[in-house]
Amino acid sequence: MMLDIDLQSETPIYTQLVNGIIEGIARRQLLPGEALPSVRSLAADLGINLHTVNKAYHLLKQEGYVQINRKQGVVIEPDAFPPADEAFKDRLARQLRPLLADAICRGMTKAELEAVCSAVYDDMRANEQGGV
Template sequence: MLLAIDLQSETPIYTQISEAVIEGIAKGQLQKGEALPSVRTLAVDLGVNLHTVNKAYQLLKQGGYVQINRKQGVIIEPNAFPIADEAFKQRLWDRLKPAVAEGVCRGVKREEMMILLDEIYRDLNKM
């Protein structure tokens, strides 16, 4: 699994790892039932602390994206991902709102914002 992290980013490394796995799932690069590298392997590959990778995997587990099994390791959820319920939609709103607000402050028009969102959606949903 190829993962790019930015050690200079303000975004915590565990968040970058978690978001990269979710993006890989969305793009179809990671399939349901597929095993992710062990915590130790990924930590060594990325040159980060074991606890950082473990925290990323725990976030993915809490979000319903992976199962953690002592024998099989970390597996992309083999059954169904959680539905986009109202709680999820509220979290999505909370995460998008600051980005949209920054765009508004910088003069990005509504139409441009919608085009960007559509391009991101199409990029991730090429299945």
């Protein structure tokens, strides 16, 4: 599993871990039922505190992306990922607002924003069956 962690970023490391793992799932680089590295192993590999990894894993569990059990460790949810329900859509809108406001202040048009969103979406889905 390849995670790009920026230790100098203002974004907390546990948030970067959560985002990286969710992106790995979206890109189909992490598959349902696949085990993630142990807390100790991932912390050692990344050179970060094991409590940071533990926090990220527990947030992923709360969101429904992983299961944590004593025998298998942390496993990508094998049955179903959380739905894009109204609560998720509301949270997504709240998280997008500051990004969209920044883009508007910088002069981006709706078409340019849509193009960026489309390109990112297509990039995430590019591994599926030879393309988008």
